[in-house]
Amino acid sequence: MGKRLKGFDVTVKDVSRAYGNFKALDDVSIEIRKGEFFSLLGPSGCGKTTLLRIIAGFDSPDNGVVLLDGKDILPLPPDKRQVNTVFQSYALFPHLSVYENVAFPLRLRKVPAGKLDAKVRDYLHLVQLDNHMDKKPSMLSGGQKQRVAIARALINEPSVLLLDEPLSALDAKLRQNLLVELDHLHDQIGITFIYVTHDQSEALSVSDRIAVMNQGKVLQIGTPYEIYESPATDFVARFIGETNLFPAVVKQCDPYEDYYMTTLDIPALGTEIKVTDYDNLAVGQHVSFTVRPEKLKITGHQPTRVGKDINLFRGIVEEPIYSGFQSKYYVSLENGTVIKVIQQHANYMDEGPDIDWKDQVFVSWSAEDGYIVEVVDS
Amino acid sequence: MNSHMQEKRGRRLGITYSAPMGLWLTFFFLVPLCIIILYSFLKKGLYGGVEWEFTLTAYRQMLNPNFMRVFLRTLWVAALSTVITITLALPCGYAMARSRHQVMWLALVIIPFWTNSLIRIYAWIAILSSEGFVNEALKALGVIGESLPLIYNQGAVITVLIYMYIPFAILPLFTTIDKFDFQLLEAARDLGASKPESIFKVLIPNIRSGIITAVIFTFIPIFGAYTVPLLVGGKDSYMIGNIIVDQVTKTRNWPLASAFSLVITVVSTIGVIWMMTSTASERARLKAPAQVVDANGGIS
Numbered sequence: 001m002g003k004r005l006k007g008f009d010v011t012v013k014d015v016s017r018a019y020g021n022f023k024a025l026d027d028v029s030i031e032i033r034k035g036e037f038f039s040l041l042g043p044s045g046c047g048k049t050t051l052l053r054i055i056a057g058f059d060s061p062d063n064g065v066v067l068l069d070g071k072d073i074l075p076l077p078p079d080k081r082q083v084n085t086v087f088q089s090y091a092l093f094p095h096l097s098v099y100e101n102v103a104f105p106l107r108l109r110k111v112p113a114g115k116l117d118a119k120v121r122d123y124l125h126l127v128q129l130d131n132h133m134d135k136k137p138s139m140l141s142g143g144q145k146q147r148v149a150i151a152r153a154l155i156n157e158p159s160v161l162l163l164d165e166p167l168s169a170l171d172a173k174l175r176q177n178l179l180v181e182l183d184h185l186h187d188q189i190g191i192t193f194i195y196v197t198h199d200q201s202e203a204l205s206v207s208d209r210i211a212v213m214n215q216g217k218v219l220q221i222g223t224p225y226e227i228y229e230s231p232a233t234d235f236v237a238r239f240i241g242e243t244n245l246f247p248a249v250v251k252q253c254d255p256y257e258d259y260y261m262t263t264l265d266i267p268a269l270g271t272e273i274k275v276t277d278y279d280n281l282a283v284g285q286h287v288s289f290t291v292r293p294e295k296l297k298i299t300g301h302q303p304t305r306v307g308k309d310i311n312l313f314r315g316i317v318e319e320p321i322y323s324g325f326q327s328k329y330y331v332s333l334e335n336g337t338v339i340k341v342i343q344q345h346a347n348y349m350d351e352g353p354d355i356d357w358k359d360q361v362f363v364s365w366s367a368e369d370g371y372i373v374e375v376v377d378s
Numbered sequence: 379m380n381s382h383m384q385e386k387r388g389r390r391l392g393i394t395y396s397a398p399m400g401l402w403l404t405f406f407f408l409v410p411l412c413i414i415i416l417y418s419f420l421k422k423g424l425y426g427g428v429e430w431e432f433t434l435t436a437y438r439q440m441l442n443p444n445f446m447r448v449f450l451r452t453l454w455v456a457a458l459s460t461v462i463t464i465t466l467a468l469p470c471g472y473a474m475a476r477s478r479h480q481v482m483w484l485a486l487v488i489i490p491f492w493t494n495s496l497i498r499i500y501a502w503i504a505i506l507s508s509e510g511f512v513n514e515a516l517k518a519l520g521v522i523g524e525s526l527p528l529i530y531n532q533g534a535v536i537t538v539l540i541y542m543y544i545p546f547a548i549l550p551l552f553t554t555i556d557k558f559d560f561q562l563l564e565a566a567r568d569l570g571a572s573k574p575e576s577i578f579k580v581l582i583p584n585i586r587s588g589i590i591t592a593v594i595f596t597f598i599p600i601f602g603a604y605t606v607p608l609l610v611g612g613k614d615s616y617m618i619g620n621i622i623v624d625q626v627t628k629t630r631n632w633p634l635a636s637a638f639s640l641v642i643t644v645v646s647t648i649g650v651i652w653m654m655t656s657t658a659s660e661r662a663r664l665k666a667p668a669q670v671v672d673a674n675g676g677i678s
Contacts, residue, residue: 058564078567091565095583104579105569156570 007035007191008069008082008159010055015064017050024050025061026216032194032209037186039195039203042213043239048196051213052162055194056085068160083160084153088168090145092137098148099124099133105156123151126185142170143178150185160192167202179206200240204228212236230371237290237373244296244339245373248273248289250281261309261367264289270335273311275370288373293342295369298329299362300355309367315339317359327353331363339363411643418636426630436633440641445621449641452617455532456601459539463547463596464589466540471551471588472581476560484552487545495542499609502538503529506610530612538606543599547592554588555581587657594653598646618642 010032017025025047032038040048053059055066057078066074073081092101100107102123106116124133127147137145146166153161166182167175183206186193197203203210204224211221212235220232231237237245248264251272255261262277266289275289306312318338319330329341341363345353355361418436420428439445474483490498505511508525516522528534558581566576582589604619611617618638625635 056564056568058567077572078564079570079572083568085565085568087561087565089559089561091559091561093562093565093580093584104566108570108575108579152569 004188004190005157006159009034010160010192010194011065011067011070012051012055013065013067015051015054015061015066017047017054017059017061023216025054028064028213028216028218030211030218030221032192035190035192037183037193037195037206037208039197039207039210040213041197041200041203041210041239043198045215046213047216048198048213049164052085052164052194052196055160056083056162057081082158083162084156084158085162085164086146086149086153086166088165090137090149090169092145092148092152094137096136097133098129098135098137098140101137101148102133102151102155104152119155123155126154127151143174146170146178150182154189158191160194163193163195165197166195168197168199175202182206204240212239214239231290231373234288234373237288237371242293242340242342243290244293245288245290246337248287248372250283250285250287252283253277253281255280262372264372268335268337269313269333270337273370274309274367275372276309276367277372279372281372281375285375287375289370290373291365291370293328293340294326294344296339296341296363296365298331298341298343298355299364300359302362303364306364307366310364311367311370312362312364313339314360314362317355317357317361320353320355320357322353327355329355329361331361333363414636414639414643418633418640420633422631422633424630426626426632428632433633436631436637439631439634440637448616448618448621451614452601452619455536455539455615455617456597456603459536459543459600460593460597462536463540463544464551464592467544467547467551467592468589470544470548471555474548474552475555475558480556487548490545496605496609498542499538499606502534502541502610506534506537529610530615532611532615534610534612535607535615538610539600539603542603542606543596546595546599550591550595551585551588554585554591558584590653590656594649598649601645602642 010030012028012030012032015025015028016023028047028051030038030051040051042048050059054061055073057073057076060074065072068082073083093104096104099120103116103120106119111119120133121130124130127150129144129147129151132140132144137148140148149166163182167178170178179202182193186206195203195207204227207224209221209223210227212219212227214235220227220236222230222232227236228240231240234245237243246266246268248266250262251265252263253260256276259276259278260280262275262281263272264275264287265272273289281287302314303310303312313331313333315331315333317329318332321328321330325345327343327345329343330338331341332338343353343355417428419432419434421431421433421435423429474480474487477483503510506529507513508527508529510528512528513522513525516526562580562584563576566580567573571579602619603617604623607615607617607620608623618641622635622638622642625631625638
């Protein structure tokens with residue numbers, strides 16, 4: 001199907017929604033661009049589903065506006081909005097066949113029989129369910145049900161497709177496959193996708209941009225790369241991927257090439273470390289320091305030559321976790337702080353990893369690989 | 379192999395489990411039913427009872443146009459009351475299923491059963507009679523000058539029948555709606571259905587079994603009703619139930635009473651069979667396909 005539909009932009013402005021004393025959404029503003037694959041990412045109860053339900057029309061905000069293609073859609077009931085939803089539990093109609101489920105929106109609009117049939121077959125083909133159209137939803141596997149739900153949501157040719165944790169009920173392998181299919185579908189159809197998920201790897205792998213949410217607030221909006229490499233807050237750093245995060249105090253900040261070489265005092269590490277940053281931070285300022293485990297290097301022997309912008313620590317391996325393509329080590333430093341290190345196994349290993357439980361190791365990273373997350377006070 | 383044997387043993391034990399129920403039904407349902415069938419083919423005794431002589435007189439008497447009129451009226455009253463009852467019970471069951479106070483609503487539906495049904499019918503007489511609550515209230519408000527004929531007519535019979543049997547419709551509807559996935563309604567709305575469309579195209583087809591049960595639970599007792607038409611009905615409210623009572627106590631024509639009882643039993647049985655086959659086919663519709671998938675060795 002060479003079909004390309006028209007995607008709309010969605011603007012969410014100052015939207016708040018409270019249930020009693022619980023603030024599900026606290027003054028949320030997001031601008032989603034035309035045709036974008038946009039993810040709302042956060043732990044359960046962060047407000048992402050509430051926001052999706054407000055866009056779909058199943059819930060209304062206490063204040064704020066939601067614009068679709070520049071027009072306010074809040075006064076419209078769900079059936080009058082040019083958005084369709086793929087539900088977490090699929091919400092297929094159990095009394096109708098696959099074909100009739102997909103035909104449901106067309107039958108409501110009294111589309112003539114011939115046109116209806118052609119279109120239903122077209123969309124069933126799009127999700128590769130041609131051979132299952134006479135089955136009842138109860139006969140389908142989880143992945144097939146998901147495809148029916150997608151075909152049914154797309155047949156109305158919406159400008160925006162809302163996906164509410166659509167893959168959460170599926171097993172990991174299938175989830176990966178469907179995610180790729182979803183991405184292809186998005187590229188093929190060209191409408192705006194708003195994807196709600198609590199799974200950071202899902203969001204990172206398919207989104208054009210991501211909004212990370214927690215406790216009803218948007219903490220950061222950015223590309224997957226921006227969110228992973230330069231998290232805006234401690235929460236984002238911890239929630240996206242794995243990290244080592246420590247409170248720190250700025251000791252010194254000197255210009256260094258086109259950025260600043262900052263020296264941080266980190267009580268948890270019992271020493272000072274170096275990190276490069278684009279901001280000229282004031283001495284004595286409280287910040288958070290983060291370094292991703294895969295950016296740390298781990299060796300069994302002391303490195304002979306250490307550059308001046310390398311941070312080096314000695315420690316004992318408390319917990320080696322081997323998972324085939326990589327190993328994760330929990331290394332206890334000399335002052336007792338535990339730091340996570342991930343080592344990729346790029347080469348063939350005849351006798352397994354050379355680092356073992358209780359081995360003495362050296363952990364190091366370059367000043368350029370660390371990141372100052374959040375200025376705690378100002 | 380082992381599981382097969384266990385299954386066989388389970389099946390054999392199943393018969394023992396059902397024995398007490400089977401005996402109960404035989405003695406208190408099947409035997410009386412046989413007596414009724416037998417009596418309907420015997421000659422009427424002079425002072426009630428029967429004489430042991432085979433005859434089809436009772437059935438011939440039943441074809442009397444007056445009786446036919448009562449039969450058709452009973453059918454009409456039962457059908458109309460059932461339709462109104464279900465129409466009222468559906469939104470009630472829906473509201474209860476969506477309410478946070480389900481237990482309270484269930485209690486309120488069940489509480490009337492704590493009072494004897496005759497007393498409840500007499501309460502309706504107090505409400506509807508010419509000096510009753512409704513008429514007095516309307517007169518006091520100046521809406522009417524003369525009492526309205528609210529009682530001893532067909533309307534009163536239908537009103538009280540609906541009141542009596544609406545709990546039997548609400549309860550099965552509530553239990554099926556409670557199991558219904560309300561997200562399906564959101565999905566329907568999302569796909570372009572208006573509110574009524576989502577109810578008629580998604581909710582109703584998915585709670586069919588509850589609706590059928592509710593229809594059976596109201597239609598059958600109403601079809602055999604006799605106290606309500608006797609106490610709040612007029613001349614035009616005579617129903618099959620009243621014929622049976624009169625044939626037993628006044629006219630003393632036991633064979634005819636038996637024949638009419640048999641009519642009620644047959645109509646009820648047809649209803650129950652309809653209910654059982656349609657719920658069975660619905661179950662088959664939803665479940666059998668899953669077995670087909672299993673037989674093919676899992677799902678692709």
